Amino acid sequence: MAIKKNELYSSLWASCDELRGGMDASQYKDYVLTLLFMKYVSDKYRGDPYGMIVVPQGASFDDMIALKGDKEIGDKINKIISALAEENDLKGVIDVADFNDEEKIGKGKEMVDRLTKLIGTFEGLDMSSNRADGDDLLGDAYEYLMRHFATESGKSKGQFYTPSEVSRILAKVIGITSDTAQDASVYDPTCGSGSLLLKANDEAPRGLSIYGQEMDNATSALARMNMILHDNATAKIVQGNTLSSPEWKDANGKLKTFDFAVANPPFSNKNWTSGLNPHEDEFGRFVWGIPPEKNGDYTFLLHIIKSLKSTGKGAVILPHGVLFRGNAESRIRENLIKQGYIKGIIGLPANLFYGTGIPACIIVIDKDDAQARKGLFMVDASKGFMKEGNKNRLRSQDIHKIVDVFTKYLELPGFSRVVPLAEIVSNDYNLNIPRYIDSSEPEDQHDLSAHLQGGIPNRDIDAMDNYWQVFASLRATLFTGDRAGYSKSLVAANNVKSTILNHHEFKAFAGQSLEPFTAWSESAALKSIAIGDKPKQLIHDISEALLNRYAGRPLLSKYDIYQILMDYWAEVMQDDVYVLAQDGWPAGKVLRELVARKGEKLKETSDLTINKIKYKAELIPPALIVQRYFAAEQAQLDVLQAKLDNATQELDSFIEENSAEDGGLADALNDKDKVTKVSVTARLKLAADPEERAALKQVQKLFDAETRGKKAVKDAQDALDLAVFKHYPSLNEADIKALIVDDKWLAILCERIEAEIERITQQLANRVKQLDERYAEPLPAITQSVEQLSNKVAGHLKAMGLAL
The missing domain is CATH 1.20.1260.30 (N6 adenine-specific DNA methyltransferase, N-terminal domain)
Structure with missing residues (x-):
């Protein structure tokens, strides 16, 4: 298995x-x-x-x-x-x-x-x-x-690894396509453990010739092992200082040039001149300027530009400071822009990288038609990420959006735009992204007139036009005109959400929003997964199909829907598909017996226990078998569990009422101040008071009822578990496909998409409620209320003889 x-x-x-x-x-x-x-x-x-x-x-x-x-x-x-x-x-x-x-x-x-x-x-x-x-x-x-x-x-030792999410972006924006030749080369002068090179190689269907150099000996060893584990044993990885002793040279002793390059060099390297005199560099890497002696951020960018062919493309991760710092770096930046080498810049969130929390950017280099370049494509992706521990991490949707926008030159307000060269020149070649893209959230302004006279400003209601485009009559249900430029709410704040959910337009929207999912689930052909299929190709194909199904849908973000599938893939589907691709659908019948190693306790959680033997279901959880085949038995078990819960509640209530100092069970408490069946039996042999004996006998009956309830539940659960256990071998392929695809995968995905639809509704409800509460009481009414309360307090003080 x-x-x-x-x-x-x-x-x-x-x-x-x-x-x-x-x-x-x-x-x-x-x-x-x-x-x-x-x-x-x-x-x-x-x-x-x-x-x-x-x-x-x-x-x-x-x-x-x-x-x-x-x-x-x-x-x-x-x-x-x-x-x-x-x-x-x-x-x-x-x-x-x-x-x-x-x-x-x-x-x-x-x-x-x-x-x-x-x-x-x-x-x-x-x-x-x-x-x-x-x-x-x-x-x-x-x-x-x-x-x-x-x-x-921690900070000092994390430099050997570039987060795979960032690696994927670099690999996808440097221009590798399905037509890229097998003899094309990719180079990383600071390759670390090789993750950037491998991600670039993954983008080429026929693979690439891989070249890398890494200064640290142990890290270069990691890269060599990494290449072999990824079936790239022929990759050329060497240890050494790329700046002072570059390994890869041509027959004339000049730097070897490559088709593609990727790099995540050390940030702000203060020792980059070690073993190197940049004024006498034999490879001509500093013709566009020499970086500051104590800051080598531009050093590797210049090295990569020199190491690319005349049509070569590359991407380098550097700190944001390279975009706007002055003096020597400013001159280098100006020269590179004039040469047309910089194709675009992608601003990333802060705290993505191990070893530093500062924000970074990706500078994309493209020598092809550099002289004809009339501008740069900028992306501000600093806002899209999730928290993971003490680091930020790009989500699948963040990566997809960045790549989509950059490769298709899509201009999105507050996210991306083509910046003309003339505009950059007018800013003295400063490339600081906020100068060109305003990604800040608009300030939510209060309306002074509304606070004084009441009413909700129509401009705030108009700002929700993306909702009114979908729910054309819902606005009239929620608001009515008040005075010129203002409206008043027709629905109490705590009833807004239910009003939206029950509105016929929302119900229609919810139904229509599930139609792409239904169509996708049918076309995805998940029940056709066969031995030998490629899971990575499968998730790529079906995720792209789902993304396209939701493209252009009102209110819903196609990237949010895409993320739902990618999250579930990582949690569950990936493991399932890997098993199916290797063992086929019969794996759905498999119940694996869990056996602890000698001298160790069993750590893995079991799904079923039969005759004290623990089993783990390989693909189909027992709950799905119960749901489809043993619903009546589960309903009966639920009834027994409800009876047991009632018996336990009745027992607990009786004990609580009678355990006080003067209660009938006070003397039945054990050393731990608890009333137990054993302590009650022992006390009953000694008790002479009729009220105490009555209380003891009653609690004894309640204990017996709870014991019978527990036994009934256990017997029913054991019988159900055994029935489920025996049912696994009888599953045919159609049963297995229905259980895995319909009951497991699609049911969960549908639930999560429905939750996303409701989240959209919640956003609207929250905003309507916020506006209603903000302007519910105008200032004169508040002033009058304060005056009335002040008079009331003064009256009370006067009655108490405390008036001033």
């Missing part, structure tokens, strides 16, 4: 628990990722004489498993890794972590136990069969781990 993505991720992240404490995340990532690599290549290439990686005798993960409990486990793991590295020219790549380091892993038994458990975590993962064609399951897991390592590493 295929491993689900989220299960694989959680298992790998749990493996880090074995190493936490001895070192920080920037260090233990090397151990975990090395074992992930060893397990993957062992499962995939063991016994394959034509594989990209040769696994020699005695150098596989199986050989590590044999070391569990061995007193020399650390040293022997190092030798196994070294043997694999030697055979495959991976010295200095996979043997960076020292598994025999007592300071980090512990001494003696502590090291043996820790490494034994760490190997055990990977042992149960069969990675040989967990690659749906075209989907880098292990590569994605590697990226998942690195994102979490970057999060845990």
Whole structure:
């Protein structure tokens, strides 16, 4: 059975628990990722004489498993890794972590136990069969781990990873298309762990020739492993300082040029001149100006421009300051704009990156027809993100919107526009985005006349015209004319939402808003998923189709609807589709028995327990089986549960009423001041007072009733669980498809879209209510009310003899 993505991720992240404490995340990532690599290549290439990686005798993960409990486990793991590295020219790549380091892993038994458990975590993962064609399951897991390592590493150690969401934007805006030739090249001079290069490569159907350079030795090793895990073993990644010693040169000693380039260089590098004299640069990278000695932000941008072919395209992440800082940077910026190299700028939200919280931007370079360029395309995407822990993170809809707008040159108010070169020149070549795009929210202004005389300003009501375009008569239901330029509310503030929900125009809108979803669900052909399908291609196709279905729909944002599908894909559908693409629809019948490893407690939550054996449903939760096939039994169980709840409530109420100091159950309290069945039975043998005995007998009856209720519920639940358990094997393919697609996927998606429709209504209701309450009492009425209350207080004070 295929491993689900989220299960694989959680298992790998749990493996880090074995190493936490001895070192920080920037260090233990090397151990975990090395074992992930060893397990993957062992499962995939063991016994394959034509594989990209040769696994020699005695150098596989199986050989590590044999070391569990061995007193020399650390040293022997190092030798196994070294043997694999030697055979495959991976010295200095996979043997960076020292598994025999007592300071980090512990001494003696502590090291043996820790490494034994760490190997055990990977042992149960069969990675040989967990690659749906075209989907880098292990590569994605590697990226998942690195994102979490970057999060845990903190500011000083997060530079090895660029958030995948940002990487996707760079990859999609540099002009790679389905027609891009296989021999086209992509380059990253500060490649880190290689995520930017891989995302760019993903955009080319036939792949690209990958080149990268990374200064940090351990990080360049991560990149090499990352390339192999993503089936790009031929990628050329080297370690070294790109500025002082660039690796990639042509036969004449000049910088090699590439078709595409992507980069996320270190921000504001103060040591960029180390080993380099920019005034005598042999590669001519600084002909447009030399960056400040203590700020190298422009250095890598200039290096990339020089490293691109005459039609080359690139994208670089830099801090916002490069757009507007003066002096040397201002001269470089002016020269680059005059050359026409800068195609566009995308402003990003703050706090996206590991290692810094400052906002950044993407500068898109395009040498093709640079001299003919008459302006720049600017995007202010700083407002679109979600919070995740202490970082901000771009959502799927934010990425899609940015890419759509940039690649299609769509001008959206407050978000994007083409800025003519003349306008930039008039601003002294300052590219600060707020100078050209106003993305601020309009201020909600109060109307002084309305506060003085009452009424709701018509201009505020007119501002909701996007609603009135859809609900033509709803405005007349909610408002009526008052005086010139003002209206009054016809509906009490607390009844506004219900009035909107019950209005015939809203009901029509709600129904019409679900029509695209219904049409999409039929055309998506989700029941046609077959073994060998590509999950990533599937989600791309169906998400684009849903986005297009909702394009141009009033009030609803197609990107919000798109996000609903992408969120559910990440939560549930992705795992389900990966299983179906590898094991087919019969996987829906599978109930996996959960077995704890020796000496460990079972952590995974079970779906069913039959005869004390715990089972986990692979694709179809038992609740869906019950809903479709055992509704009557569930209804009967609900009745029994309601009776039990009533019995428990009656028991609790009786105990509460009679447990006071003078109550009949006061002497039946146990050491913990609780009345229990045992304490009542014990007290009944001693009690002589008739009232106390009556209370004790009554509570005893209530305890018995609750016990019978609990037994009835348990028996009914056990019977239902057994019936469900026995029903799984009888499911045919049509049943399974209906349960997964109709009852599970589409039902949840429909509920969430309905919630989005209601959210739109809530926004309207909130605004109407806000305006009604804001101007409900004009100032004269408030003044009169205050005067009346003041007189009333003065009268009371006078009556009390306290008048002044």
